[in-house]
Amino acid sequence: MEDIRMRGFVKRHSLEEVIEVLKKRIKIIGKVKLPFDKSLGDVFAEDVISDRNVPSFNRSTRDGYAVVAADTFYADEVNPIRLIFNGEKIIPGVPPKTEIREGYCSEIATGSIVPRGANAIVMIEDTDIEGKEVVVFKPVVPGEYIMHAGSDIMTGEVIARQDGIISARETATLSTQGIRTLKVYKKPVIAVISTGDEIVAPGRKLREGEIYDTNSRAISDLLIEHGCIPKFMRIAKDDYQEIKSALDDSLKYDMVLISGGTSKGTGDICINVIEDMKDSEIIVHGVAMKPGKPVILARIGKKPVIGLPGFPTSAVIAFHQFALPIIRSMTAQPAESKDQIRAKASVRIHSPKGLQEFCLVNLVKRGNSEIFSAYPITKSSGSITTFSYADGILEIPENQEMIEKDSYIKIIPMSNTIKPSDLNIIGSQCVGL
Incomplete structure (x- = not known):
């Protein structure tokens, strides 16, 4: 009998192939x-x-006087122009009552309706009052300080x-x-499932060999950051019926994300469960990338199902590469734009042949230069701090096996709020630091 867990790993698909396959299967979820x-x-x-x-009316953009512009021509400090104040003070929200004729003016406040006949506003700073006359010291042109309707x-x-x-x-x-x-x-409502015999919910006392569930929290928060509504289902043991039950309950939502159990080990049975479910299709099992290689992309009925690796950093990288493009397609959003930071490789960086690698790095400023030094983080993808301590991601193409020291590279920042460090200390752990 064929073991479906091994089938997808015979030929791992490239990222580009997978994304093209996904695009053909995505439908907008509704309005x-x-x-x-x-x-x-x-x-x-x-x-x-x-x-x-x-605005719906001609609006004054200054405090001053509504005038006929031609009345102010040639006015200056030595030879001011005198206009008759008609006594109306126009305030916002109240229609003016008096039409402006040549030689006359009305006082007007910013945001008020410009009265009929007026075609300019003289700023109050450029005037003075003498009895019933307004003395104008500066000319204005038609339309000055008026925001016209529309x-x-x-x-x-x-x-x-x-x-x-x-x-x-x-x-x-x-x-x-x-x-x-x-x-x-509509905002996608996305089911989140964690799997693993060793995974327990936060708050419970750990027994030897157990670990707290970090993936569901990280994935749920990523979903919220990208405008989705996460629905955490439960932690399923590495048991066929438990995983099947969790998947059955999740299919009422728009999409399912399940972490753990996606590789080809003894306890990795998610692929078998998905394969056996009614109207299911395994689109991809295994992608030529590191970390995140054992990802599952599938469909049950019309619902996308993505199996994310159990290691936290692998799960987050796979989320960004596969789940996020699907989510953006479901809501008709364009592909996520990726800002890039120019940096220099601080050391020679080796990459496995045939895999597109996403190398997490720390960035350190190089003196007063705008270019940063990039230091690869050497912790494994099983470490949650690999992701949380990283400043950015270096994407290395699958056909490139090495980046030389001091080579110019482009780094995708983890977020817009990360501030690269001014100093990076490399060496054994020391509590004094």
């Missing part, structure tokens, strides 16, 4: 209307069209594009339209 104030971070499911001008947003203008992410920038614009609801793509 929903949300209250405007609950939509931050979601993705527009349709274009938003303005139904009104912004000059910011015009009726019928597209103010938000489908597939864009809703941020504070978009909500500020949308607020001008008095919008109460938005049509967005």
Whole structure:
């Protein structure tokens, strides 16, 4: 009888092959209307069209006097122009009552409606009051200090594009339209399962050989960071029925992420369980990458199922390479952009032939230079601190076996909030440091 655990490892697929296969199987999960104030971070499911001008009236952008611009021509400190103050003081939110005629003016506050007849605003700093007259010391041109109706947003203008992410920038614009609801793509609800006889929930006393479940917490938080709703199912032992039961319960959600039990060892039975389930398809088992080689990409019915390696760093790397592209496709988001930092390799770096390697590095500033030194982290993928201590990732192509010391390389930062260290101490562990 064939052991399916070994089948996928005969030929491991490249990252590019896997991503192309995934793209053909992804469908957008649906749309929903949300209250405007609950939509931050979601993705527009349709274009938003303005139904009104912004501003809806000619608006003053300065405190001063509404005037006919031609009345102020040639005014200066020596030969000021005198205008008759008609007695009206225009304030925001109150329509003006008096039309401006040549030789007259009204006082106006910033944000107020510019009265009929006026085509410019003289700043209050450039005027003085003498009785019922306003003395103008500086000329203005037509349109000066007036924001005309529709000059910011015009009726019928597209103010938000489908597939864009809703941020504070978009909500500020949308607020001008008095919008109460938005049509967005549904947030994926994703089931998270941990597996392993040695895995226990935090809070329980550990027995010899047991470890706390770190993967479900890390994966759930990654899902939240990327706009998903995680549903932690449970910790399943390395038992066929337990894993099958957890998968059965998870299929009501949009996607399933299961960590551990994905390789070809005695207790690695996830691939067998998935293969035996109704209307299932193993798309990929084993990818030419390090860490994260024993990843499973499958489908049960219409639901994507991803088996992540049990080692924490491998699980996180595999999440970014496979789960995240699927999630972004499900919600019609573009591929994640990857900012890069220019660095120099601090040592010669060797990489296994035939595997695309994701080498975690620490970055150290090189004096006053804008270029960093990159130091590879030598801990194994089984160490959670390998990931938590890293500043960035060096992607090494599968056909490259070595990077020479002092070679220029590009590092993908782990996040925008990480601050590289000014000093890196390499050596044996010392509590004094």
